[in-house]
Amino acid sequence: MENLSFAMNGGEGPRSYALNSSFQRSAFEAQKRLIDEAISENLDPTMTFTSSSSKDLITIADLGCSTGPNTFIAMHSITEAIKNHYRRHKLLPAHQTLEFQVFFNDQVSNDFNTLFKNLPPNRSYFACGVPGSFRGRLFPNQSLHFVHSASTLHWLSRVPKDIVDRSSSAWNKGRIHHTDAPKEVGEAYEAQFKEDLENFLNARAEEVVGNGLMALQIPAAPDVVADDNKEIDPGRVFELLGSSLIDMARVGIMTEEKVDSFNLPIFYSPVKGVKAILEENKYFSVEKMEPLNLETFYAAPNVYTFVSLYRVVMEDLIKQHFGGAIVDELFDRFTQKVVEFPDIMNLRKLKIVMLFVLLKRKL
């Protein structure tokens, strides 16, 4: 099966990622203190290239950057934190200055034209766009000092192949995700997540210099979700979307087979699963791993905003499978279901764990 390639909605219209990424931004706000700490506790100034006698170069990559503005806010915070760290500890000789080169990476289908048009004019870094999947190599050997990737690693590189195989015990009939599915379906998702995260780590291990840092924000699930109406599994959102599709198949808008062959390539791994994969990797040490508190930063103001947040990230994927004609009706039906189940918009109940992870490349 071919690897998936899709992207957040481009442009700057009402359904663009640029205007519908406040949830992702709230997670960045929540991690800001942790990034500052990570830099001041872990940044090794001897790892940077000294390209000449007068300049010291720090290279940063944002993997899965989409079109902005979140990536610009993140890159600004990181470069400022590094500058402050150097200044505070007088890490640069008086005649030297720091230069930054920032690599903005996303899938080839990402709208890089919009990203480039919106680059902050007063940025203090040289900007580059890097198209391609971050599951594989994107950069030269030992060429990066700091890697950031936020809300990207829960996307799988492909739908696990067994779950669309009718002859497999993991065939995921009548659902678009593993929530409430037989355990084989969840296991197939989990195996794919593990393979993808390992590929990500192994590619970065080649690219990040010794002592280089990776700050990752990984959407995950609690190890246990209380089975009462006080806690809601994050997969419930996909279940509502899936049941909207099934309703549409029932009234003949599409075939049941079409829905059966569609599965979301998203996995909110239990926290302990993420931890195990990271600790098993021999190239990076886990310097920090803690959940961000999103509640204080984000609450969807209303159902339309909530639905938009999901639409902007899923629309491209849905169009690729079902065509564009069904999208409006699908999200109308999904909106209805959210209205009937408003608790799902409440982050105190919907148990998405946004894990902040700081990794350091071993020497």
Place this chain on the structure above:
Amino acid sequence: MENLSFAMNGGEGPRSYALNSSFQRSAFEAQKRLIDEAISENLDPTMTFTSSSSKDLITIADLGCSTGPNTFIAMHSITEAIKNHYRRHKLLPAHQTLEFQVFFNDQVSNDFNTLFKNLPPNRSYFACGVPGSFRGRLFPNQSLHFVHSASTLHWLSRVPKDIVDRSSSAWNKGRIHHTDAPKEVGEAYEAQFKEDLENFLNARAEEVVGNGLMALQIPAAPDVVADDNKEIDPGRVFELLGSSLIDMARVGIMTEEKVDSFNLPIFYSPVKGVKAILEENKYFSVEKMEPLNLETFYAAPNVYTFVSLYRVVMEDLIKQHFGGAIVDELFDRFTQKVVEFPDIMNLRKLKIVMLFVLLKRKL
């Protein structure tokens, strides 16, 4: 006056740069031997970063790359020439391999989405896009080993301001270029060209490592054009376009003022002018400077192809000034004039000099 920012036509339609850049490609074919020679005679393997014990990194930038495919052909040739050079002279220890990172640069308004989509899947380099004007800094200090820029430096960063100033002796009334204009107009173009080329060289001087190379293809004019029907000044093409605009103003499609305030920011410098600017620059030595023989590589097959070659590079600029509504009629009228003066399509007569220049960054 603000600097101009415009780009070649994007996408892949019938009027895209991607499908209308055969002239520019012919120039690259003609320079291929010169690039190979430049690399085998001048490439200093000690200038590259040794990022680790096992990899040697060579960074290449194509400045003004547009959307491809010419830039991909050029980057392939350059990386192959470098690989062959290393292999032939056994410049790499047995356990080392070469890595390439290629930076594709053009204006922010360039269609990078199309560029990225068409990147050769089997390329042997890591690819980045770098948006912004090459008159200023784009890359960190001493971070480039090889710079290529083809058919870009005859574009000025702006229209010389005196030529649109009614009170100036350089006011360019009734023309869109300096061809056949009073000498003050030509001098204003020349001064802008000099400033722009110097800015380009000074920015690159910061970015290119010692002994690093720049291979430039600069469209220029002969120092003297014979004043008979055997030779045609390259500015004649713009004169035909300008007279088409004036005809349209005469029949009331636009005002005369609108045409007077439009001038092409293009200058085919006489060869000796280019030579003087390059030799004056204290950061680069001129290793080679010779005209490419385009005649053997390119002849416009017919008038429509010839007009398309100009349309694709000028359309954005014309739309910005006149709006999009006049473009079709303008190029219809221009086509008529080319039909009446077919010698202009003959490269034996139209005296564009495509200068190949090899510069080396002094240590």
